[in-house]
Amino acid sequence: MAVTDVKTLSPEAVAPGAAEAEIESSVSVASQWQLMWWKFRKHRMAMAGGIVTLIIYAIALFVEFLAPSSPGVIRADYTWAPPQRLHFFRQTDEGMRWDPYVNGYKVEIDPEALKRTFVIDEEQVVDAGFFVKGEPYEMWGLWEMDLHFVGSTDPEVPIYFLGADRMGRDLLSSMIYGTRVSMSIGLLGVFMSFFLGIMLGGVSGFYGGTVDNLIQRIIEFIRSIPTIPLWMGLAAALPTDWPPLRIYFGITIILSFIGWTGLARVVRGRFLSLRTEDFVMAARLDGANEVTTIWRHMVPSFFSHIIASLTLSIPGMILAETSLSFLGLGLRRPVVSWGVLLQEAQNIRSVATAPWLLIPGLAVLVAVLALNFFGDGLRDAADPYNR
Amino acid sequence: MSAQLTNGSQHTTSKNNSATADNVLLDVRNLQKWFPISAGFFRRTVGHVKAVDDISFQVLQGETVGLVGESGCGKTTAGRCILRAYDLTGGQILFQDHDGEMVDLAPLTNNEMKPFRQQVRMIFQDPFNSLNPRMPVIDIVGDPLRINKVVAGKELEDRVASLLAKVGLRPEYMRRYPHAFSGGERQRIGIARALALDPRLVVADEAVSALDVSVRAQILNLIKDLQEEFDLTYLFVSHDLSVIEYICDRVVVMYVGKIVEVAETEELFAQPFHPYTEALLSAVPNPDPRNRQQKARIVLEGDVADPANPPSGCYFHPRCRYVQDQCSQETPELRQIAPGHFAACHFAEELTLAGVTASGELG
């Protein structure tokens, strides 16, 4: 099937032999979305990226259930506790048996620095399990639950699959909660810049002339300012006494303030080139008014490109938020994002003592990579009629 | 056709067009279209490309008028102005309404244009760009019907089916998208779209230029057949003189935004009055190797003038082999040289120019 897809896109495609008639006609009546899907499906890295992206967003959706505990729980007696590996099988007299557990900690004193450090004690066993009852939470803020995907069977003894930070907070739980914030801030920022970009780019591209000229100058201007200093300035402008949620929205607005320029350029470019397309003129000559021409003919022609550009701009947003929060200018606890978590690793001393604090960076890396591959594939598939 | 021959005398320039015969469908008067050239930071207009500069001609009911010239002569722009795809810089486009009244399309707003958009339709050059690739054929051909609320629902489907059958496509293909068709078939879809609203005037802009030789004849024949069947009037824009000769009753020759000659096809090809027309005819390669030796080809010097910066006087004078002093100073008017035969050349009467004889040789 995949082989015939592209074949029939060639301009000289004609009535086929009887054997191929069925496949042929399914391609003949395929809409642009079907053609795009067929094209996208062949792009392996993009498919993989898409799947990973979906998984990450699924995690973001079910954080309360997936996280072993809440991200804010401070346990001063577990400062910088190292990660505990989850063992699935336990050695017993009758052989290996399914019974998840982790090894406990013992405290060692570093004789030189006179520092207390935790090390894994192979002797101790802490029982762990899947679908365990633990700390109660409100699922999506709607109903009470206490079921956790994975965790310690004894609520009194915490387990740190990915270690603890300097205040004994569980890194894994924080990271899972951070997924929701980091992934959604990108999405929200992108939707806001999408709105601005479509509006201003559309006006610019469709009407042209003075308006276009003005908007173009503004875009050029915004793009010539280095983003991080600008973002830093704007982020520092957010009052420190704002509640976390308002800060969160403040940051999305700041991120989209610059993000829209890129999209506006794409939209404008599309409008400009479409305006001169013959089929758009044909629609006008059919008697279609401006609104119909735009919505029925022009927008569908670049909508897929816009979706691709949107996908490709989410990673930028995620990276920007991470950088700002890392610097202490973005989000602050109790809101956790990957950037907020990475702030714990800001100086070499903490990194040296607790290298696992860098793990949220890995989450950023995976998410951004997946989105980039996904977006790249979308962009390639966005124009199925490319001759 | 003979009726139009006698009518030719009424076909005139702006000077003496007081009378309009009943069978004048389209009367273009002093049509002008200038495109601004802008430059600099503030996009100031620094000049104009005079794509169409003051042209007048008429199209009679039921005839095919050819608009011919080289690229950049303004023939496509003129066609699009008549369709009101562009706003005019100046002039009138008088179109005979159903009740016989002449209506000027030039000042109409988009809304006021709507009833006329049904009567004046267009066939595009490029069969690939002119069909929205994201729409199935039924929408492409049916949209004009839907927008103008002619028919809807099942009836619309039937109408599209019969239109497709008319242009030689299988009606069952109406759910297909353009990508499933070849160039020739797409051009048929474009023709079906143009015919959907029972138009009276069809502007065909290089309708066969992008097609392969073997398909071109099919489409030319189709265009001719449809004219008979639906009593259509064509304005046929093309650079290909042999196609023009085949399909047109009357020909308007343009050079750098101006009309240089208008005549019945047969007369124009047999006895041109403008040196540019002569050169054009002479440049067309003759598909018979035996005529090669007899032909004294006129090869024009230089290139087509720049419409943003045309030469003085007659725009053709720098390339004309009969050029006189007068030509660079005075702009020649389009005037009647013989009945129904107009040319814009100071020396049209004095010159004896070569045309094409019926055997295909140059006389």
Next chain:
Amino acid sequence: MLQFLLRRLLYMIPTMIAISIVAFVIIQLPPGDFLTTMVASMAAQGEDMDQSAMRALEEQYGLGQPVHIQYLKWMQGILFRGDFGDSFGWNKPVSDLVWSRLALTFVLSLASLLFVWAVAFPIGIYSAVKQYSIGDYFATFIGFLGLATPNFLLALILMYIAFKFFNQSVGGLFSPEYTEAPWSWGKVADLFAHLWVPVVIIGTAGTASLIRIMRANLLDELRKPYVVTARAKGLPEWRLLFKYPVRIALNPFVSTVGWVLPTLVSGAAIVSIVLSLPTTGPLLIRALLQQDMYLAASFIMLLSILTVIGTLVSDLLLAWLDPRIRME
């Protein structure tokens, strides 16, 4: 060409004015000012500031006046006296603080730009000419990885590796013995010995995207008919490659300075904070947190102007390279 240069210079004036306004306004946005921040921090330590002292400070810094007056005074100082106002936090004129740091930022950004080009150019060409080869896939993969890694994370990882396995610190731009020393050849050499670490870190993301751009440009050019013409002349492949498609693909490549430079300056700011380099970054963030108005505004403005000038230079370079633009 001269006319082109003049026109471009003229375009810069409104941009510069707009930048100065934006920089100033951003700093004014947060409620309160340096004094309230100071009072708040003093209050937190249980101290009190007396009213008359506050009034005197307010007077001194002109904080009571409307914003536009403050802006105009500030601009006046800059334009006529090169005076960027005083830093509240440091109690020094801003101009004493910015220039040396700005110069280092400039050196760092320029070095990063050169690094980015030097790396992206050959790899991009290789990737395009050997499309779909293993090397191409490898470059593409590394490119994506580079794009996905935040600068500061790379800095942290490098620091960790250096600390853990080589037991040395990679921060700073100078060895301790040169930090306070006056400029000398030794210090310059020391600077270059330290420079490569931040340059590599800052340059990674830019290199990755430039490789992709170079590759895409060159692939486009390689398909153009003039390549066939040149081949039909009998040119050897390598000579053909460098004289025509590479040379033409260079133009869009050069024009990328326009957006690569702001990214590099941004990257330099954040990496400097992590690696504690004596550039604008750490000082800017401190100024922002303290609402040290003139210092922060001056930094933002000067950094922006630096990139605007960089873009201008790239435009001129482009015009020099491409006759179509030059003769427009």
Next chain:
Amino acid sequence: MESPILIEIRNLKTHFYLDEGTVQAVNGVDFTIHQHKTLCVVGESGCGKSVTARSILQIVDQPGRIVEGEILYHRPDRLAAFSRRDAMSNENGSNDSNDSNGSETTEIIDLAALNPRGREIREIRGQDISMIFQEPMTSLSPIHTVGNQITEAITLHTDLLEDEAKEHAIELLRRVGIPRPDERFDTYPFELSGGMRQRVMIAMALSCNPALLIADEPTTAVDVTTQAQILELLEELQDEFGMAIMLITHDLGVVAEMADDVVVMYLGQVVERGDVDSIFHDPKHPYTQALLKSIPRLGVSRNRQRLDSIRGMVPDPYNRPTGCMFGPRCDHFMPGRCDAVNPPAIQLGPEREVNCLLYEEE
């Protein structure tokens, strides 16, 4: 055909290997080009005429390559070639080309067997065989001056010094009818009109006095009056330089005006070949016959008889018919024969062949 053979193409097959399948762009083509003659290859888009031309110079675009066949180049004596060059450099020497008519061929090279990136083929490109293309705008580098691009071709194949080459290039520009050639030497292609650019291309192609000039649709992108200029120029230059011309076109009018010999192609195969008069006045293959009837002719079609069109359309390259390529559209289609056998070339006379079963002798 008294003129000696220059290029002999035997069973040439050039295929393109794409993800979607193999396109047999050229599939078993045979023909001959004679010295000092003009051969026109005519056919519709996708018939493989352009790929055939590019195969001769081994400059077929990437996924395509020659898979079978021979392209035998009978290299004329270079001494004769040099004498032609001398004839050219003393401008006034008008019609010297007849002198070199009898030039002996010293070696025969199979171009199809040469390494496409090797030295041998590069020495032939631009020197023995040169080429001009359809779109003179994109076929010239936009950022190098025309002088630079012509001079490069000269210095590449001769040992002329830079300023001698420049002199020669200006001479060539003058010869192809470019006014003020010494000024135009330093202009960029975008400053010239389409016709002028095509002249520059021609000047470049003739710079080393080739034995064969391949012109791939040289007038398709230009206006009819410019087309007349270019064709006239080519004829003049052929008289003067004595090279053979292989002209690729879809325009039968151009063929009638220019050709000595004609090759008609359809879907990657030759369907008919012969001298120009017999192709136009005694066409044998149903495709050639139909093609000639389907074009409107100036003067002739004035009496408005309907054009005889060919039914259907050119099949797409992945769905080639079995047997005769033209079978599904042919009026003389013989079921069971035409769809079973790919018709072989049938000799009708010297240099006159048709690939059609109708002419098969029982």
